[in-house]
Structures are given as C-alpha cells and as structure tokens.
Amino acid sequence: MPTNRLYYNDSFVYEFDAHVAESLQIDGRQVIVLDRTAFYPTSGGQVHDTGQILVDSREIAVTEVADDAQGRVLHYVAEPIAVNSVVHGQIDRERRIDHIQQHTGQHVLSAAFIELFNMPTVSFHMGAETCTIDLDTAALSSSQAQKAERLANEIIAQDRPVAIRFVPLEEARQLGLRKLPPKQTGDLRLIDIQDFDLTACGGTHVRATGQIGCVLVRKTEKVKQGIRVEFVCGLRAVKLARKDYTTLTEAAGLFSAHIHELPQQIRKSIDDAKTAAKAQHRILEELAEFQADRMLAEASSAPRIISAVLPERDASFIKLLAQKLTAGKSDVIALLGSLSGQPTLVFAQSPGQKSNMGQLLKEALVQLGGRGGGSAELAQGGLPQSTEASQIDSLLRVTAQRIKESSRE
Ligand SMILES: [Zn+2]
Numbered sequence: 001m002p003t004n005r006l007y008y009n010d011s012f013v014y015e016f017d018a019h020v021a022e023s024l025q026i027d028g029r030q031v032i033v034l035d036r037t038a039f040y041p042t043s044g045g046q047v048h049d050t051g052q053i054l055v056d057s058r059e060i061a062v063t064e065v066a067d068d069a070q071g072r073v074l075h076y077v078a079e080p081i082a083v084n085s086v087v088h089g090q091i092d093r094e095r096r097i098d099h100i101q102q103h104t105g106q107h108v109l110s111a112a113f114i115e116l117f118n119m120p121t122v123s124f125h126m127g128a129e130t131c132t133i134d135l136d137t138a139a140l141s142s143s144q145a146q147k148a149e150r151l152a153n154e155i156i157a158q159d160r161p162v163a164i165r166f167v168p169l170e171e172a173r174q175l176g177l178r179k180l181p182p183k184q185t186g187d188l189r190l191i192d193i194q195d196f197d198l199t200a201c202g203g204t205h206v207r208a209t210g211q212i213g214c215v216l217v218r219k220t221e222k223v224k225q226g227i228r229v230e231f232v233c234g235l236r237a238v239k240l241a242r243k244d245y246t247t248l249t250e251a252a253g254l255f256s257a258h259i260h261e262l263p264q265q266i267r268k269s270i271d272d273a274k275t276a277a278k279a280q281h282r283i284l285e286e287l288a289e290f291q292a293d294r295m296l297a298e299a300s301s302a303p304r305i306i307s308a309v310l311p312e313r314d315a316s317f318i319k320l321l322a323q324k325l326t327a328g329k330s331d332v333i334a335l336l337g338s339l340s341g342q343p344t345l346v347f348a349q350s351p352g353q354k355s356n357m358g359q360l361l362k363e364a365l366v367q368l369g370g371r372g373g374g375s376a377e378l379a380q381g382g383l384p385q386s387t388e389a390s391q392i393d394s395l396l397r398v399t400a401q402r403i404k405e406s407s408r409e
Contacts, residue, residue: 002071004036008189009164011100011204013038014093020085022072031074032081038091039075041067045124046103046203049096054088055081062089096204098236102131104162104205105152105212105233109133111178111197112151113229117144121179122225130218130240132230140220140227149217149231159210160194172200216241284317292324296332303353303407307335307396309389315344319380322348326377335399337392343383345370345392347399351377355403364395 001021006013015038022033032053039062042048048065053075064076081087103126110121110133119137166187172180177190178199191201193209206212213234221228232240248259255265295306306325310318318336325334326348333349345364347357361379365372368391372381383392 001035003034003073005073006036006038007040007204008202011096011206014091014096016089018087018089020081020083020087023081023083026074026076030077030080032077033072033074034087034089037073037075038089039065039073040096040099040204041065041073043067044201044203045106045126046099047126049091049099051089051091053077053081054090055085098234099126100204100206101212101234102126102232102236103203104209105156105215105231106131106133107191107193107197107199107201107205108152108155108209108212109148109215109217109229109231111193111199112148112155114178115196116148116151119227130230130232130236132228134223134225134228136226138226140229142220145217145220145229149215152215155193155196156209156212156214159208160196161208162205163192163194164205165190165192213237284320288317288320288324292321295325296329299332302331303333303349303403304329304331305333305335305400305403307400309337309339309392309396311339311389313338314340315342315346315380315382318344318346322346322378326350333403335396337389337396339387339389339392342385343370343387343392344380345372345383345395346378346380347374348378349376355406360399360403364399367395368392 006016016036018034018036020032021035024031024033039051040046040049042065049062050064051062053060053062058079060081061078062075063078066074066076068074106121106124110124113119113121113135117137119135119140121133122136123134125132166189167175168187172188172190175190175198178197179201181188181200188200189202190198191203191205192198214237215231215233216237218230218232218240220230245259248262252259252262255262255269257265295308296304299306310321313321315338318338322334322336326332327350329350330352331350333353333355334347336346338344338346345361347361347364349355349357356376357379358374358376361381362373365381365383368383368387370381370383370387372379374380
C-alpha cells in the first residue's frame, strides 16, 4: 500500500501520529513503513528529512528517508520497531524549513530565467552548503544572472501566495505548465505561485513567497548540459554572506584596507612581489659573477677544478655560479654543493673537455643517496635533507682527485 503523505497537503506538519505498517531490513539496515507520514523522502532534487520516531518510551532516530517503486516511504531507523506499533513522528524543523526555502526558491529562480531569457531548467541539485540548477543554454552573462536574481527577489518581496492543486493529467496539459513529469497516472500535484509560475512537483513549499526570504546567485559555470547556476536562499544566504564578509574583513585587515579596495591592494602586492623578485635576481647574478671571478683567480693550472660547498646558498644560485665559472672559458670544471633548501650538487665544465659531468654526478650521488642527472657539460642532483657540509666536501675532493688523475692519463 502506498504511504499517505501528509506533506502533500501541508508542508508545515512537523508532528504526526501513525501506525507501523511494515518493519523490514534493507541492505542490513532497519526500515519501517508507516500508514501515514510527514517525513519527506529524497526525490526531485530535494533532500530527505531527518527526525525521531517516538514509540512507548523510546525515541528512535530517523537517519534517512527514501521512496520506493510501490509508492512506499521507507524510514531508515536506528532500532527495529514492531509492526502495528502506534508511533509519534517528529520532523527536524530547522532542516525542513531550510529545504523548503531552497526548494521553493528554486521554483522562483527557474521561472525568472524562463520569464526573462527563455532558459529552461533541466536539473536541480540541493547540497549541504549550496544548491544548483542547470539551465539549457549555451551561455549566460553575469548581467543576465543578476537580472534573474533581481526578479526572483522582487517576486519573493511581493509575498505571492503559493497554492497546491491536484488536477487530472489531461487538464494539466491545457494549463501550460513550466514542467510536466515524464510518466504520471492519476492526478497531478501542481504548485502555483500566483501569476508567476505553475509547475508539477511533489516537494515541500512555502505558503507564500515571502517565507523564502531571499535568493542569492553565486557562481555560474559551463557544464555538459548547459550552464550551472549556484545559489542559496533564506537563512543559508545570510549564513554564507556572513562567512564571505568575515573572510573579506580578515583579508582586508592584512592590508589595512577597506574590503572594497581588496582587489586593487592584491594587484599592487603581486606587482611589488614581481618587481622585488626581478631585483633580487639581478643582485644574485652580479654576486655570482663577482664570486666566479674571485674563484677563478685562485684556481690552479689547467684543468682549473673549482670545488666548493656554499652552506648559505640554494640550488638555483650554485647553478648560476657554475654557469658563470664555465661559460666563455675552455678549461674550467666546477664542482659545487649548496645546503640552503634541499642540499644540492651541481657539476659543470667548459665545453669540449673529456670528462662527463652527468656520469660523475651519478657516481657521487650514489655515495650519499641522492637523485639527479644531466649532460656531459652540466648536471644537477638533490641530496637527502640530513646531508652535512663535511660529507659533501669530502665527496667533492674525491671527485676532483679522480678528474685530475684521469687528465694526466
Ligand atoms: Zn517543488
């Protein structure tokens, strides 16, 4: 037997008495079917109610509510309840009114998109934080989205009555509904927002549009079936606006600016950071050149092998230094190590010499458990974070010795 749905005639029934018609297990979960219920099952994009079932002196949580193919409403409950028990149902009011606001707000917003731009809604999703509708349209400008939001809020402020009507399918076809369900037998349940929207729907709705509170359109994005519009209604809109404001205020505090000046301040910060990075790069180039000249002046006879560990420098600096040491020379080999950031080795040589930097680096890395590689001319590798300057130093000495020996052969 299909369940008698009390919310069909009144969305504001929060408490009711009923009999347990069936008590069953579905996928190992306890389920009861009542002869009548005010609990709304997940359907039509609207999420189910939660609440309690009171029986004898027990208070049993209803964690999920679903529809089945026979028109029964399945209440997933925390404990079994015997068939024929007399029970009292209580709906979680805050959750229900939130769903009513989001769901009826969707009717108004969808109708506004039709009225203004003839963009039909093809699907609706209610999430825990925000809701979305998908519009059948190739594009939607932000000005169009704002116009639809404006019209929806005007309809809400006009507090238009929202009526529930039951009419036969044939009669409904003549009424020019915004949406007709694909398959339907018997009477259709119509939701009539006075002189604005008429559609078939099984959900829960406000009595007059003022109860929606407001509609706030948020982001829009392109999806497979058109444009997805994210929105929130009523107290959710206030909650999200409050969160946005808190975030903006915190960000503005960091800049000692008004929240409306934030984009300008952030752009300025990004520009300043770019300028500073460029200046720093120039200074490092000069420093590397200066250091390279000094190292070359102190170097021994050909091949000039320059080996050094620079604890205060990072990988990008020693790479720069290696290039300054070897470029434009014919006989320099640079074996460098850095410790700032990840400990790193860079081996480089002037072009045309017989050593192979990639090969030497690989052999050196094996000694300290690092990874990397490169060409015969330039190679780079990272070492474990725990590597110490003395370990790198002795490794570079051994490598330099090998190069000297092989150059004498
Ligand atoms: Zn509805």
